[in-house]
Amino acid sequence: MSLDVVPGSDVRAPAEAPRRLRINPRQSGIYVAFALIVVLFAVLTDGALLRPGNISNIIVQNSYVLILAVGMMLVIISGHIDLSVGSVVAVTGAICAVLTVQLGLPWWLAVLATLVAGALIGAAQGYWIAYFGIPAFIVTLAGMLVFRALTLTVLGNQGIGPFPDEIRTLANGFTGGYLGNVGLGPLGGADLVSLLAGVLVVVGFGVAQWRSRRARQGYGQSVDPMPLFVGKIVFAAVVVLFVVVQLARFRNLPWVLVLLAVLALGYSLMASRSVFGRHVYAVGGNLQAATLSGVRVRPVTFWVFVNMGVLAALAGVIFAGRLNQAGPTAGTAFELDAIAAAFIGGAAVQGGVGKVVGAITGGLIMGVINNGMSLIGAPSERVMLVKGLVLLAAVAYDVWTKRRSGAVAVR
Amino acid sequence: MTDHILRMRGITKSFPGVTALRDVELSVRRGEIHGVCGENGAGKSTLMKILSGVYQHGSYTGQVVFDGEDCAFGGIRDSEARGIVIIHQELALVPQLSIAENLFLGNERATRGLIDWNRTNHAAERHLRRVGLRENPTTPAGALGVGKQQLVEIAKALSKEVRLLILDEPTAALNDDDSAHLLDLLRGLRDEGITCVVISHKLGEIIDVADTVTILRDGRTIETLDVRADQLTEERLIAGMVGRDLEHRFPPREPTAPGEEVLRIEDWTVHSPTQPDRRVVDGATLSLCRGEIVGLAGLMGAGRTELAMSVFGRSYGVRISGRIFKDGKEIDVRSVRAAIRHGIAYVSEDRKRHGLNLVADVKRNVSAAGLGLLANRGWVNEHEELRVAERFRDRLRIKTPDVLAPTHTLSGGNQQKVVLAKWMFTEPDVLILDEPTRGVDVGAKYEIYAIVNSLAAQGKAVLVISSELPELLGLCDRIYALSAGRVTGELTAGEATQERLMRYMTQEDRR
Structure with missing residues (x-):
């Protein structure tokens, strides 16, 4: 297969590819926006935003929305939407509470059973969407009502609690100081394990980036110029280390942060490198082209919703554990936060585009706005207003950049 | 004045x-x-x-x-x-x-x-x-x-x-x-x-x-x-x-004797999914040989695309009957995956609707149908994928700054080459090209014809569906004419003229 298949075709010599800077404004835009929002609120709150306790708070408070955003990103990439996740959070929290508090199951078994319940919920909805062909909007709107109704049926009008310590620790607790503290001079003592974990993450990130850069160069691909490449890594390293040092000074790493890091890494790899992940993008990008390329569209859609169900159940356990009670109103409007996080994080309305890391960044943008505005004492209606406008602005920016690049392409 | x-x-x-x-x-x-x-x-x-x-x-x-x-x-x-x-x-x-x-x-x-x-x-x-x-x-x-x-x-x-x-x-x-x-x-x-x-x-x-x-x-x-x-x-x-004289609209091709039969479609009948009583393809029989470029001519509505898509994993039609033989053995092509597995590729008529994921980059489009060849236990070898995409960019002269550019930024002819690359990567024995040069400019057409010729030279069987009779006459060794779902004629390159083809294509009476 090494034939030059276009011999003697001198129509136009292939233009030598210009080595140009590849910056995707839509993808890098949200990181810049995130940085600006953090700086803005750090200034407005006189630095309170970045205090050790507050950083820990932001992570723990938003963990369940971030988990939902990861699943929602995949749903949106596949060209669908899920309105039911808030109700699924509530019903799975209730299931977990019944299993632990009322039936006295061991915590790990209860959590496992809850995740399975989430998978079944996702499968039920995925069946109607993938195999029966009802739009996801309708199916999950029905699910939103049905699962809220189930929650109310199980719980009646009151909550169930308290949860076992292990579940509360997962939702709200911190890693132990297994190796003791080290002194950081003027910053005071900090947990060694947390610091080591942070350093490990930074080194791992740097090595991975370097290897992928070398590989791309090996195939003659254009890469970022060296200063920009180093700059990006240094910036990421500084951010991670700053957060980790602050956490280490406070109360070590929140367990949910560890969980989130694992999810972010795992789902990023799954989305970009696994055949399943590729098929999700293909289905969302062009359903008919995917079908004619041999992608089994229905199973892909089905499993995307099963996955969403599992992640919603995980979020349900963590939310209930954090409040130490499963309540009938748990998870109200979470679906909107998760959807907003995905769109702020770069998902395209038509599907086929988006990144897991983007969803997490989008979720954090909203988390920082929430937290920062409450620190400066803004009333909740104003927080809502700002979040709404940020969502609109993010998608408007997406449409605008697309139109601009489209104007060039469509001559 | x-x-x-x-x-x-x-x-x-x-x-x-x-x-x-x-x-x-x-x-x-x-x-x-x-x-x-x-x-x-x-x-x-x-x-x-x-x-x-x-x-x-x-x-x-x-x-x-x-x-x-x-x-x-x-x-x-x-x-x-x-x-x-x-x-x-x-x-x-x-x-x-x-x-x-x-x-x-x-x-x-x-x-x-x-x-x-x-x-x-x-x-x-x-x-x-x-x-x-x-x-x-x-x-x-x-x-x-x-x-x-x-x-x-x-x-x-x-x-x-x-x-x-x-x-x-x-x-x-x-x-x-x-x-x-x-x-x-x-x-x-x-x-x-x-x-x-x-x-x-x-x-x-x-x-x-x-x-x-x-x-x-x-x-x-x-x-x-x-x-x-x-x-x-x-x-x-x-x-x-x-901006120059185009002496030949078709690249030169050494005539070779066709090899043994690769694909045989026998008595193929397909009904319309919207009107299940209507036969869109009616008892069609076709055969393709190694190294042969075969044309399929027909007016709009003659059932050309429907024939191709129904053969390609039953992607069109209901109540499909007939038999398909590959290398002499009967095969069952129930799904697109089965078709790909049996070495059949279908480049669709409408590349934007059926062929490409326009928001994805060139690389991912090239690998879309053959992703399994790049994967090990469900994980894609991204470096190999990049190498494959680069190879096809060189071979087919796909004009793009690099293979990570979104496909919608490419011109029509180059998008068509991306679709061709996608199917060539699956290493098919039979390629069905449905209107391969529709909406493609003259220069890129020539290049696509050259690609088709080289595929035949590699021993693949190519079925070209086209509304442009000169294209079929310039490209094919043999041409079938289809009218109202029936094969009404078969002509070799030597026998075929636009007039003869048109006569078969408009023939309505039963055999």
């Missing part, structure tokens, strides 16, 4: 990073049919968008003089108010609305804000008669074939009291009968005093119908030719469009 209804002078239009038009001139005489030719990307559509006000006055430089008056259109409504109507390549009818509703969409026949249905339908009938369409105006537009929809579009333009009608690739989706009817209609409109501007890739048609032709190349006006006075030929037009 010539009387020009339209003069566009010194039109220059830039987009960020590209100058699409540079100092373009276009003068159209009153009451003529004026052809505009050029390769894809030559600037034809951009020029028409300026003329129709899609690109507002001020977003370009230069002058547009219509009927002696300087024009500064702020939008389509302004240009339509002056009697300039454009009919786009993609038809803009609302399929659920009736013909009459479509005709007067945005221009409703109403009394005090309420639509007067009698007046609407009556007026619609009058306009339909003018374009020679005998349909009830209350029929939903979606129920009509493409050819008739095109006529509805023209009727719609007539209802707006059009004075300058612009048609962008009006016959691209039409069969020869419908095309001929449309061209006749244009001549009739000309005789009624309506000036037409026709953009088309079908050069024969342009020469046939136009009085004057303007050729654009790379955003400049190259020349304006008088069809009769200059005794215009296709070769002459092509020379102007590509």
